[in-house]
Amino acid sequence: xxxxxxxxxxxxxxxxxxxxxxxxxxxxxxxxxxxxxxxxxxxxxxxxxxxxxxxxxxxxxxxxxxxxxxxxxxxxxxxxxxxxxxxxxxxxxxxxxxxxxxxxxxxxxxxxxxx
Amino acid sequence: xxxxxxxxxxxxxxxxxxxxxxxxxxxxxxxxxxxxxxxxxxxxxxxxxxxxxxxxxxxxxxxxxxxxxxxxxxxxxxxxxxxxxxxxxxxxxxxxxxxxxxxxxxxxx
Numbered sequence: 573x574x575x576x577x578x579x580x581x582x583x584x585x586x587x588x589x590x591x592x593x594x595x596x597x598x599x600x601x602x603x604x605x606x607x608x609x610x611x612x613x614x615x616x617x618x619x620x621x622x623x624x625x626x627x628x629x630x631x632x633x634x635x636x637x638x639x640x641x642x643x644x645x646x647x648x649x650x651x652x653x654x655x656x657x658x659x660x661x662x663x664x665x666x667x668x669x670x671x672x673x674x675x676x677x678x679x680x681x682x683x684x685x686x687x
Numbered sequence: 688x689x690x691x692x693x694x695x696x697x698x699x700x701x702x703x704x705x706x707x708x709x710x711x712x713x714x715x716x717x718x719x720x721x722x723x724x725x726x727x728x729x730x731x732x733x734x735x736x737x738x739x740x741x742x743x744x745x746x747x748x749x750x751x752x753x754x755x756x757x758x759x760x761x762x763x764x765x766x767x768x769x770x771x772x773x774x775x776x777x778x779x780x781x782x783x784x785x786x787x788x789x790x791x792x793x794x795x796x
Contacts, residue, residue: 678731
């Protein structure tokens with residue numbers, strides 16, 4: 573039982589490049605989330621998916637797209653990276669029976685630098 | 688909207704000292720409250736939670752009590768260890784999970 577896994581762990585991009593961050597969970601959770609973490613700002617929600625086939629914008633969705641590929645996988649795409657997107661990105665999931673719908677489990681994070 | 692305000696850090700303590708990290712919240716309804724911990728280079732881990740007023744969450748020697756009258760959920764530990772050095776996040780779940788900005792704790796041997 574690996575929990576929530578993310579790839580890659582580190583990435584450096586040049587401005588304008590694109591990339592996709594991958595996330596997978598093996599807890600059979602319905603809900604999945606993407607956050608970014610910046611110094612002094614805590615975690616901010618980018619997008620979330622309440623169930624397979626649905627996605628919704630969070631607090632800071634601009635510049636990002638997501639795909640809920642199936643129940644296990646939720647990817648985050650940067651179409652044209654900007655230096656303001658330099659951050660640490662976390663994927664999370666939640667659901668029954670692992671603590672209920674409000675208890676989120678986090679992946680190890682992806683450290684992204686955009687030059 | 689929902690918001691969480693937690694004690695600004697960084698906080699530095701000596702080993703075996705008592706710890707309190709303050710957390711207050713603003714929310715409509717009756718949210719669940721959480722403390723998450725982030726060790727260096729890792730993701731967030733759930734430390735403890737409380738789902739209703741007067742509930743006490745506890746784990747690894749840490750405790751926090753859901754106080755509706757003061758809208759608070761302060762994190763406490765009686766005797767900290769070097770291994771407790773981490774960033775601690777208070778959070779509440781309304782429609783979504785709302786985090787505080789985090790408090791960095793460093794324990795000196």
